[in-house]
Amino acid sequence: MSKNKLAEERINYLDYNSINGGFDELSKRIVDDLENVGYVVVQNFDVDVTNVEASGQLFLKISEMVGTPIPHAGNDTIIWDIKSNPKSDSLIKTYSEHSHEAQMHTDSQYxxxxxxxxxxxxxxxxxxxxxxxxxxxxxxxxxxxxxxxxGEQIIDTLSNTDYPFIVPNVFKKSKVEGPEFNYGPILRDNEIRFRIDTFEKALNYKQGICDETQIDAYKKLKHIVLSTDKIKNFYLNENDLIFINNKTMLHGRGQFTDQSRHLLRIRINK
Ligand SMILES: [Fe+2]
Incomplete structure (x- = not known):
């Protein structure tokens, strides 16, 4: 059996057609999996994917039963289009704007x-x-x-010292030139905030922004993130609805060239 096959069998899939209790049962299963597994891929979610508006409304309805949908930073949009946006001139692009590889990260880590x-x-x-x-x-x-x-010392450093998280231009609060940072630990109680490219941009921007112990702890974590064999990989198909716990899981995405790829995203708090 190939390694890919094995990896695919470890994916937490839930077939929408196996749900008899409608959105009540579905939302309970989703919350349960978000808390206990960290994610769930609901397959065959019953929407007409060619109807973006109607699909978005059903996605919003189930999201409202999972938690409280929240607007994306910087505007009031709850349902966010994820489409490649080559025209964006922002220096620090958000992952939803580009189509090259997105390394393992958490969203809104800044x-x-x-x-x-x-x-x-x-x-x-x-x-x-x-x-x-x-x-x-x-x-x-x-x-x-x-x-x-x-290991315990590394975890202690990642949990109890402040690291700089660079704020993407589109989400910057001030109009002042240059990057804006939010500082905080990478690990908190049952939570991780992580993104390699912007974190390393912050490190290079200001010398001494982190001390050697911090940088060493970060590098150890980064090495594990990039080399672990525990990464699950799979393709999302049309009508797949995935929910991910943004505090207990890192996610990433491989490069693609098909510019018609289109996903909708909704951010949710408990
Ligand atoms: Fe992301």
Whole structure:
């Protein structure tokens, strides 16, 4: 059996057609899995994916039963289109604007309170064979960190010292030139905030923004994130509705070239 096959069998799928109790049962199953597994891929969600407006409304309805949908930072939009946006001139692009690989990260890691969960509904998958999804749990990362000789010390540094998180231009609060930072630990109680590219941009922007112990702890975590064999990988298909716990899971996405790929995203707090 190939490694990919094995990985695919570990995915937490839920067939919408197996749900008899409608959205009541579905939302309970989703919340249960978000808390206990960290994510769930609901397959065959019953929407007409060619009707973006109607699909979005049903996605919103189930999201309202999972928690409280929240607007995306910087505007009042609850249902967010994820489409490649090559025209965006922002220096620090958000992952929803580009089509190259998005390394393992949490969403809104720079924000004062990142969303607890988010959902993605696939309306149009990438037909180019790209756009693979990746997931890994905080628990698996912590288990690997603890196997290191100074694992507990690394976890302590990641939990109890402040790191700089750079705020993407589109979400910046002030109009002042130059990057804006939010500071905080990478690990909190049952929570991780993580993104490699923007974090390393922050490190390079200001010398001494983190001390050696912090940088070493970050590098150990980064190495595990990039090398762990616990990463689950799978493709999202049309009518797949995935919900992810943004505090206990990292997610990523492979590069794609099909610019017609189209997902909807809703951010949700408990
Ligand atoms: Fe993301």
């Amino acid at each position: 924000s004062f309170y990142p969303e607890d969960y988010f959902g993605l509904l696939t309306l149009k998958k990438a037909e180019c064979g790209g756009g693979i999804s990746y997931l890994v749990s905080l628990k698996d990362l912590l288990d690997e960190l603890r196997l290191l000789p100074n």
